[in-house]
Every structure is written in C-alpha cells, then in structure tokens.
Amino acid sequence: MNQPPGRTIFHIDMDAFFAAVEEKRNPSLAGRPVVIGGSGDPSKRGVVSTANYEARKYGIHSAMPLRVAFKLCPRAIFLPVDYEAYSEASRKFKSVLLSLTALMENAGIDEAFLDVTHLLESPESAAEKIKAGIKEKTGLTCSIGIAPNKLLAKIASDMLKPDGLTIINENDIEEKIWPLPIRKLYGVGPKTEEHLKGIGIHTIGQLAALPRETLIEHFGESYGQYLCDASHGIDESPVITHWEPKSISRETTFQEDVKNWQVIAKTLAALAKQVVADMRDDGCKAKTVSIKIRFSDFQTLTRAKTLTGHTDSEEEIRKTAFACLKRVNIEKRVRLIGVRATNLKKN
C-alpha cells in the first residue's frame, strides 16, 4: 500500500467536554469552578474526569483524586459523571464531522480524527465550518489541529485552547514541535518522562537528536523506533473508521477496602453478569476470562483462564472467574475487583 503523498489530517478536541455539557444545560454554573468525577461526592472515592477552566486555575486537573480537588477548591461545584448526556452530545458533534467526510476515527468520547486529504475546499475553511456546525448543534466549542498526520494534528489541537485552530506542516517541526516538553508527545507517560529526564532529555528536540540505536537500547525495539519517528514528526498510521473491540471488561473499586469473602464473591458474580450482558449486546463470545484484584496497598494482580471454546454463557464465565479467584491468596484487604473477557469472536 502506497501512502499518498501529503495527507491532511484534522484532530478535533472538544474543550473541557464534560464540564461544557453540564454548563450548557445549567447556565448558572458558568464562571464558577466545576469538577466532574465519580459520584460527584468529593468525600467519596473517585477521580476528576474533567475540570472546567475556572477549576483548573486552582490546580485541579483530570485523574486527580476528588478529595484532593476538594482541598484545593472547597467552593467548586462537584458533579457526577453523566455518560448518557455526554454520549448524546458526542453523537451530535460527530454527526457534524461525518457530514464533511466518512473518513472519521473515533478517538474517545470527546475527540476524533478526520482524513480530509481529498476535500476540495481549503482545510482552514473546512475547519471553520466544523467549528460553526458544532457550535450550532451542541452550543459547545472545540479546538482543531491540522497537520500531515495524526500525531502532529493531535499536538496541534492542544496548542491553542479553548476554541483554537492550529496548523502545523512538516517545515514547522523544528520551530513548533522540538521546543515542547517530551510529555507532549503522544505515548510518553510519567514513566517514560522520568526515564528520559534521567538521561538529560527534556524536550522533543533533544529526543530527536538521539541516535535511533540509543533509543532502542533504552526502550526496546518497538517503542524505541516509535520514539525516534515520533520525535521527528513521522507517523504514517491511517485514520481508522471501524474496529472491533478486543476485550470487554467491568471493574469496581469498593468505597472501603473489603476483607469479607462473601462481598468479594457477590461483586465478582455481578461483574461477570455485566460482562456477559455487554458481550451479548455486542454480539460476541469470549474464549478467555480473566480477573483483576487490587489490594489496599495498590498491589494489582491478574489471573486468566482460556476455555476450550468460545462462550457467552453467564454460568461458564462466572465459574471461570471464580476458578481464577481461587488461585489468588487473599490475605490483604481488597480495594478493586474486575472481570475481563478476551479472545473475542463475533457471532
């Protein structure tokens, strides 16, 4: 397959999406710090899914424990996650994108990639149309990045927020991408950031200056190659319009760590039931069942069992999950338990 020379890719990222949906349906929230996460009760377990820009001024950001967010800003409005409402808004904004091209990749509830290489109008004009269309259909704003590939488009959309429009082409990499901190590179998380800083690498430009072999030595063949290419703005991955899930899982964190085996067993059975329901909704069967247990000290382990054939029988999935559970020595309190079905096959 030959890659067409010079693609044009959009990355559309909704601004503070969950918070924006909440503000839209409750205008009295506007201008006040709003934090969405968990059950909406900051005295309970849970993390921040989205904080609006007002709340971010207090240092609140996503993935932060709700209790910490509350300490930083006790007067913030804490709301529960309402996936139904956000999914509805997501469908609306994606319908605007699909009216432009069918070459759309879902990249989560609040973002998407478009391949607009073959669009007749200019990218800027198409992007402005998208912004206007989304504003009209949802009342919300988004930020758009335009670039020759997904990697750069994603970095671009993050450069000007909210309501931004940023264009990056191959000639801008040295000036606009290389000065950025390594953490801005997709695929670089806290661990890799720490590792890179340990060898004196702080910016994408410094990363790009490292020989490919050095990166492979430090990070292995696959990830080393990726880091080398990504730091030079190279990404040939296509916009994927359709894919099948590879696993279906359910997990839950207890409000308080539990020791009672009955509670753990009852929860595991309920999770297995939900996984089976999700599998049937998706019209698929699984061959491998695994469980996940996280203890009070955050030690996390998994146990898996592969069956002789595919199944969507609740009894079989539940029994297999329990067989996995029996292989775990539960001496500490349990914080989280989960069930996962993998090795999926469509009916």
Add this chain to the structure above:
DNA sequence: TCTGGGGTCCTACAGCCA
C-alpha cells in the same frame, strides 16, 4: 491524602511441539 473505569499494545517467560 490519595490514586476510576474502560480500553490498547508491548514484553517477558513458560510449556508444548515439530
């Protein structure tokens, strides 16, 4: 003082088999 839930992909290793 803490650290959700639903996913993907990668690596390492063990066991089996040709």
Add this chain to the structure above:
DNA sequence: TCTGTGGCTGTAGGACCC
C-alpha cells in the same frame, strides 16, 4: 535416541490513553 532451536500459545504484568 538425545539435544538444540524456533514458532506458537497462554499467562502475567506494565505503560499509556481518554
């Protein structure tokens, strides 16, 4: 018959993303 090798599959854990 024994031994080494390489591929495949299953399992476990880790990093990352939204």
